[in-house]
Amino acid sequence: MTSLSISHAHVATDILPARQAPPIKRMPLLKMLFGDILSAALTTGALMTILALMPAVQWGLVDATWTTADPAACRDGGACWAFVGAKLRFILFGLYPPEAQWRPMIMMGLMVGMVLVSLSPALWGRKLVIAWQVAVAMMLTLMWGGVAGLSFVPTSQWGGLPVTLLLALLSLGCGFPFAVFLALGRRSSLPIPSVLSVGLIETVRGLPLVGLLFVASILLPLLLPPTWTIDKLGRTFAALTVFAAAYLAEVIRGGLQAIPAGQIEAAKALGIPHWKAIQHIVMPQAIQKVIPPLTNTAIVMVKNTSLVMIVGVFDMLSAGRSAAMDPTWPAPYREAYLFVGLIYFALCVAISYYARWLELRVKAKDYR
Amino acid sequence: MLFALWDNRRIRNNVIQVLLFAGFAGLLFWLWSNTAANLAARGIRVGFDYLNRQANFPISESVLPYDPSDTFGWAYVIGVTNTAVISLTAIIISTFIGLVIALVRLSNNPLASKMAALFVGVIRNMPLIVQLLFWYALATTVLPAPRLAFNPLPGFYLSLRGLYVPAISLGPQAGPFAAACLAVLIAAVIMRRLAPISAWSLSKWVLLGGLAVAAVVLLRPSVSFPELKGFNFIGGLRLSPEFAALMLGLVLYTSVFISEVIRGGIEAVSRGQWEAGRALGLSERHVMFRIIIPQALRIIVPPMTSQYLSTVKNTTLALAVGYPELGLVVGTVINQTGQAIESISILLAVFLTISIAVSMFMNWYNAHVALVTR
Numbered sequence: 009m010t011s012l013s014i015s016h017a018h019v020a021t022d023i024l025p026a027r028q029a030p031p032i033k034r035m036p037l038l039k040m041l042f043g044d045i046l047s048a049a050l051t052t053g054a055l056m057t058i059l060a061l062m063p064a065v066q067w068g069l070v071d072a073t074w075t076t077a078d079p080a081a082c083r084d085g086g087a088c089w090a091f092v093g094a095k096l097r098f099i100l101f102g103l104y105p106p107e108a109q110w111r112p113m114i115m116m117g118l119m120v121g122m123v124l125v126s127l128s129p130a131l132w133g134r135k136l137v138i139a140w141q142v143a144v145a146m147m148l149t150l151m152w153g154g155v156a157g158l159s160f161v162p163t164s165q166w167g168g169l170p171v172t173l174l175l176a177l178l179s180l181g182c183g184f185p186f187a188v189f190l191a192l193g194r195r196s197s198l199p200i201p202s203v204l205s206v207g208l209i210e211t212v213r214g215l216p217l218v219g220l221l222f223v224a225s226i227l228l229p230l231l232l233p234p235t236w237t238i239d240k241l242g243r244t245f246a247a248l249t250v251f252a253a254a255y256l257a258e259v260i261r262g263g264l265q266a267i268p269a270g271q272i273e274a275a276k277a278l279g280i281p282h283w284k285a286i287q288h289i290v291m292p293q294a295i296q297k298v299i300p301p302l303t304n305t306a307i308v309m310v311k312n313t314s315l316v317m318i319v320g321v322f323d324m325l326s327a328g329r330s331a332a333m334d335p336t337w338p339a340p341y342r343e344a345y346l347f348v349g350l351i352y353f354a355l356c357v358a359i360s361y362y363a364r365w366l367e368l369r370v371k372a373k374d375y376r
Numbered sequence: 377m378l379f380a381l382w383d384n385r386r387i388r389n390n391v392i393q394v395l396l397f398a399g400f401a402g403l404l405f406w407l408w409s410n411t412a413a414n415l416a417a418r419g420i421r422v423g424f425d426y427l428n429r430q431a432n433f434p435i436s437e438s439v440l441p442y443d444p445s446d447t448f449g450w451a452y453v454i455g456v457t458n459t460a461v462i463s464l465t466a467i468i469i470s471t472f473i474g475l476v477i478a479l480v481r482l483s484n485n486p487l488a489s490k491m492a493a494l495f496v497g498v499i500r501n502m503p504l505i506v507q508l509l510f511w512y513a514l515a516t517t518v519l520p521a522p523r524l525a526f527n528p529l530p531g532f533y534l535s536l537r538g539l540y541v542p543a544i545s546l547g548p549q550a551g552p553f554a555a556a557c558l559a560v561l562i563a564a565v566i567m568r569r570l571a572p573i574s575a576w577s578l579s580k581w582v583l584l585g586g587l588a589v590a591a592v593v594l595l596r597p598s599v600s601f602p603e604l605k606g607f608n609f610i611g612g613l614r615l616s617p618e619f620a621a622l623m624l625g626l627v628l629y630t631s632v633f634i635s636e637v638i639r640g641g642i643e644a645v646s647r648g649q650w651e652a653g654r655a656l657g658l659s660e661r662h663v664m665f666r667i668i669i670p671q672a673l674r675i676i677v678p679p680m681t682s683q684y685l686s687t688v689k690n691t692t693l694a695l696a697v698g699y700p701e702l703g704l705v706v707g708t709v710i711n712q713t714g715q716a717i718e719s720i721s722i723l724l725a726v727f728l729t730i731s732i733a734v735s736m737f738m739n740w741y742n743a744h745v746a747l748v749t750r
Contacts (some may be wrong), residue, residue: 040486050480050488057491200393204400214731216689218703219723226716230414231407307501314503318695325506341513349502349510356501 068346079337091340092347095331099347102167102327108159112170115150118143119173127362129369144178163241167322169351171241175248175313175323180306183252190257192286195264205257212254217315220247225319244316252309259301263294299370303363307356314352324348411717426713427452433708435700437616448709455705456726462619462701463688466626470687473627474634479664481639492635499632505693507629512621512697519617522608531601533609539620540602543613553591560587618699622691630687637683641676642668674742681738688730702726 035043042048071086075093082088092099101109122143126136151170154160193205212220224247225240232238238246267290275285295302317326325348332344415422427449435442438454439461481492499507516536520526525535531542560583602612615623645668653663692703706723710716 037486040484043484047483047485050483050485054485054488054491198389198393200397204396211728214685214728215724216692216703216727218692218695219720219727222703222706222720222723226710227720230411230717233410234414234417311501311503314505315693317505318693325503325509329509339517341517342510345506345510345513349506352503352506353498353501357497360501 082340083338087346088337088340088343091332091337091343094337095334095344098168098331099324099327099344100168101170102322103165104167104170105159105161105165108153108161111150111153111158111161112166112168115147115170116173118147118150119177129366140181144181147174163239166241168327169324171316171322172310172313172324175245175316176306176310179245179248179252179313180256180309183249183256186249186253187256187260188291190253191260191264194257194261209254209257212250213258217247217251217312218318220251221315221319223247240319241321244319244321248309248313248316251312252305255305255308256302259298259305260294262301263296263298264290266297267294296370300363300367303359303366307359310355310359311352324351420714422715422717424718426715426718429713431709431712433712435705436698437619437700448713451705451709452702452722455700455702458699459688459691459701459703459726462622462626462691462694462699466623466630466691467684467687469623469627470630470634473631475638477631477635478638478642481635482642496632496635499628500636504625504629504690505696508621508625508693508697511625512617515617515621522604525604525609531612533602533604533612535609536617537608537614538617539615540609540612541615542599542601543611545598545600556590557587616699618694618697621697622694622699626687626690629690630683633683633686634680637676637679638672640679641672644675645671677738677742681735681742684738685731685734688734689727 040047041051067085068087071084073082073086073088073090076082076090077094079091079094082090097106097109101112104112122140125131126140149155150158151166151174152161152163190205190209193201194209196202196205221244224243228238228243228246271289271293272285275289276282280289313323314325316323317329320326322330325345328344328348329341332339332341428447430445431448431451432444433451434444435451435454437458439457440454442450442454477492477496480488481496483489515538519534519536522533522535522537525533525540527533533540564583600611602609602614604610649667649671650663653667654660658666691701694701695703695707698704702723706719710719713719
């Protein structure tokens with residue numbers, strides 16, 4: 009600077025001090041709420057909704073009976089949360105033998121632990137897949153028993169939250185490999201794989217899950233040889249897996265479409281065989297791209313497991329319903345459904361928060 | 377030699393395809409032969425002649441007339457019409473409520489917007505079947521007996537027996553009138569193609585006015601109000617607790633998802649469109665309804681299609697609350713006749729047809745609203 013020594017009058021020579029950013033203009037709350045007619049109407053509407061909901065609050069919180077040993081104490085008006093406390097074990101574990109209920113407890117602990125470990129993308133890899141396979145084998149052993157001194161518990165006695173969680177987790181986990189092949193088949197230029205994949209995906213997606221569950225629970229025994237006896241839980245699981253596979257396949261297809269053709273062309277130019285290129289180059293990128301929608305499918309599947317009640321599988325919702333049928337309590341159906349709904353809510357919200365976090369992370373990684 | 381053949385891409389592809397096809401055909405044949413063997417062992421005869429037999433089971437409510445002496449075939453028709461009616465009603469109501477929720481969420485009013493967001497979060501994260509069972513429990517345990525029915529509006533009674541609303545009954549000319557409406561609609565579509573827009577906007581009102589007059593003259597609609605007689609209501613239209621619970625649950629659930637679709641579409645329209653509209657001096661309402669929403673429609677249509685389709689599929693959950701839609705009818709028929717294969721095939725065929733028809737219509741509509749690039 010000094011060596012140039014330009015001294016025109018209009019050239020500033022001294023550096024100006026940094027100025028404070030102008031303060032953010034805040035709209036006063038009152039103006040936000042009642043600023044114009046529309047806003048005032050909305051505020052009034054919102055306040056009236058809150059007022060209209062007051063009886064529900066009165067019922068659920070103020071008048072509620074929180075703890076009581078005597079079911080008759082629940083008869084005067086408010087919500088009977090004492091019922092949920094008294095029936096908690098039944099709603100959570102169903103008909104599972106009470107003395108063995110530590111097993112589904114540990115099973116769920118294991119599941120939560122594995123899920124927590126799998127949250128961080130840094131740990132994703134082949135080892136984690138193997139760990140999951142071992143963990144699932146352990147979970148099923150814990151539930152079934154029959155080995156290592158554990159008493160055998162048939163699936164007809166499984167129930168409640170463990171069934172809900174297992175169905176959601178396993179249908180997604182087992183549906184995923186099928187989904188990958190269906191998505192590849194749909195993208196294939198060969199006519200037979202693509203027609204078969206499109207046919208299967210669109211048929212399953214065009215049907216209500218209840219229809220598939222009907223097929224699995226009523227038709228499947230007719231379609232298989234008489235010596236193959238698959239119990240009800242297994243058949244429902246098969247239906248949920250097919251359902252999950254079709255929906256996951258569409259999500260994965262979206263990811264495959266987003267991979268530029270240059271990737272596979274580059275692999276070809278390097279002499280990498282087609283399937284190796286798919287496995288190591290295309291698929292990993294495609295799946296990484298669709299992780300947010302995949303978590304959406306996970307939420308959908310968690311919610312869908314509740315439909316197994318229709319074909320008589322004893323999941324958490326059926327357990328809640330059966331608990332409320334107990335004549336010693338004054339028909340606390342609302343409390344039972346609210347409690348069960350709350351557990352589903354917690355599961356789904358947890359998944360969606362995770363998805364949001366993951367999306368931000370993936371985005372940050374993309375721009376780096 | 378064999379390796380050399382395997383290295384030829386075309387031969388390899390063909391071999392894979394043949395194997396795949398053979399595997400699929402083999403699987404189908406295996407299932408078919410199992411089924412044949414199982415059916416023979418159980419002495420079940422497959423065929424659709426049971427459709428003509430007398431059904432002998434009641435259906436609690438239906439839009440078309442039904443009696444247990446009708447045939448199984450007619451019972452299916454009742455199931456399909458009930459499914460169609462609840463689907464259509466739920467879709468239409470949910471679309472409006474969904475739009476309202478989306479607009480409230482996008483509004484500048486923090487209280488209303490936060491409340492709408494909370495509502496959306498709660499409803500969308502609970503399974504529909506839990507919500508249906510909850511509303512049904514509410515409808516059957518909390519509501520008072522007919523004598524003590526809630527009477528929120530004149531002519532509306534809410535009690536354990538369901539919701540009674542005033543019914544509009546139409547005169548004998550309803551059929552010809554519907555035909556006339558259809559003719560007018562077709563004429564309007566043709567006119568719209570031919571006439572200039574200014575003529576269209578005037579004639580639209582003339583047409584609508586003419587139709588309204590014709591409706592009153594031809595149909596002589598009469599309204600019947602429900603009245604408490606003894607222990608129950610007489611007159612009016614009864615919506616059963618099952619129907620009410622199903623409708624409430626389905627509409628809330630669907631409208632929340634629709635509101636998310638609409639909100640996504642509106643937010644996807646670039647901010648510049650808002651700013652340009654304001655710069656031209658248009659009011660907020662005009663910017664929203666004349667500039668933003670027409671553009672958002674293009675983004676909204678595909679996800680909206682899948683929402684509508686899921687709604688149709690979700691109606692099968694009516695099974696849980698005992699509303700006689702197709703799924704419940706199919707379940708009853710299977711219990712009565714044991715004709716599981718035929719009944720489930722009918723269920724699947726109906727839903728596949730609806731899915732395909734709706735997606736074809738929506739594809740057509742999508743092409744209709746698509747951006748015309750010149």
